[in-house]
Amino acid sequence: QQQVKQSPQSLIVQKGGISIINCAYENTAFDYFPWYQQFPGKGPALLIAIRPDVSEKKEGRFTISFNKSAKQFSLHIMDSQPGDSATYFCAASSDGNQFYFGTGTSLTVIP
Amino acid sequence: GAGVSQSPSNKVTEKGKDVELRCDPISGHTALYWYRQSLGQGLEFLIYFQGNSAPDKSGLPSDRFSAERTGGSVSTLTIQRTQQEDSAVYLCASSSAATGKDTQYFGPGTRLTVL
Numbered sequence: 001q002q003q004v005k006q007s008p009q010s011l012i013v014q015k016g017g018i019s020i021i022n023c024a025y026e027n028t029a030f031d032y033f034p035w036y037q038q039f040p041g042k043g044p045a046l047l048i049a050i051r052p053d054v055s056e057k058k059e060g061r062f063t064i065s066f067n068k069s070a071k072q073f074s075l076h077i078m079d080s081q082p083g084d085s086a087t088y089f090c091a092a093s094s095d096g097n098q099f100y101f102g103t104g105t106s107l108t109v110i111p
Numbered sequence: 112g113a114g115v116s117q118s119p120s121n122k123v124t125e126k127g128k129d130v131e132l133r134c135d136p137i138s139g140h141t142a143l144y145w146y147r148q149s150l151g152q153g154l155e156f157l158i159y160f161q162g163n164s165a166p167d168k169s170g171l172p173s174d175r176f177s178a179e180r181t182g183g184s185v186s187t188l189t190i191q192r193t194q195q196e197d198s199a200v201y202l203c204a205s206s207s208a209a210t211g212k213d214t215q216y217f218g219p220g221t222r223l224t225v226l
Contacts, residue, residue, distance in 0.1 A: 006153070036217075043115070043202055043217030044154070089153060097167060099144075099215070101153035 003027060004092050006102025013109050019077040021105045023090035026071065030092040030100075035064065035075050038087045038104075047088070048075070080109045113137075115218035117203050123224045124193055132188040132221045136205030143186050144215060145178055148200040157201075160186065193225045 005024045013019045023033075031052055036044035050057045050064040050073065057064045063076040077084055090102040116135045124130050136143050145157040156170035160180045171177070175193075180186040190197055200222050204215040 002153075004153075041219065043204070043219050045217065046214045049214075091154075097159055097161065098156055098169070099154075100156070101146075103153040 002103070003100035004090060004102045006090050006105060008105060009103070010106040011108070013080045013107065015080060015082060015109055015111050017080050017109075019080045019084065019107055019109070020074055021088050021090070021107070022072065022074045023092075023102050024070075024072045025092050025100075027092070027094065028071070029094040032093045032096065033064070033066065033073050034091050034093075034099075035062075036089045036091065036101075038089065044089055077107075080107075082109045082111050085109050115203055115205055115216050117201075117218035117221050119221060120219065121222045121224075123226065125226050126195060127192055129189065129191045130193055130223065132190075132201050132223070134186045134188070134203030134205075134218060136184065136186070136203070137207075137216055138184075140205035140207045140216070141183070142206040143180055144204045144206075145186070145188050146202045146204065147172075148202055148220070150199075154202065157188070190223075193223075195225050198223055198225045 007022050034049035035047045037047045038044040048059050048062050050066050052068050061078045066073045085108050087104045087106050089104050091099045093099045118133045141162045143160040146154040148154050158178045159167040175191045178188045200220040202220045204217045206215045
């Protein structure tokens with residue numbers, strides 16, 4: 001059973017556009033929601049993370065929106081750039097010991 | 112080294128053979144994780160080590176999989192009698208917070224191909 005459901009599987013965005021990736025979860029015990037960015041041949045790297053006590057977190061062009069009642073969270077990439085082309089994973093954890101990952105979104109930003 | 116390192120970067124083996132994958136975490140990191148990444152799938156949790164505590168092995172898919180961590184540092188993931196469905200990228204990550212909620216730093220992974 002997939003603990004964290006991620007969509008879309010792939011996304012193509014024009015340079016300068018907004019990329020939006022969505023994740024949903026069922027376990028209300030989850031209290032830490034990170035997003036990871038992965039380039040080909042590399043391991044994932046933490047991009048931004050949020051805890052459920054806030055509804056939004058912004059770091060530069062990257063924003064997480066969190067809806068606790070809907071059990072959904074999303075990543076918004078503003079002013080998307082070709083260098084943002086990568087695979088993005090959302091994840092969730094309840095005790096920090098085991099992380100559940102989404103299936104990933106392949107983002108392509110067209111120049 | 113500055114980051115998590117894994118070896119080998121690529122491993123091709125024949126069905127039925129045993130393989131060992133190595134992870135060198137960031138020095139001082141007490142938590143170490145192993146994940147499996149299959150094509151089109153997310154990261155599948157395999158096992159978690161935290162300090163000297165007993166490891167959380169709840170993600171290991173079968174008894175052919177085992178892992179150890181010597182001296183609280185280097186970890187080895189062993190897959191016995193490999194099967195074609197074991198083909199995947201095996202990722203290791205380490206973190207420094209006692210709760211495990213700190214940033215996980217991932218290695219580049221080992222791509223395993225079972226023929």
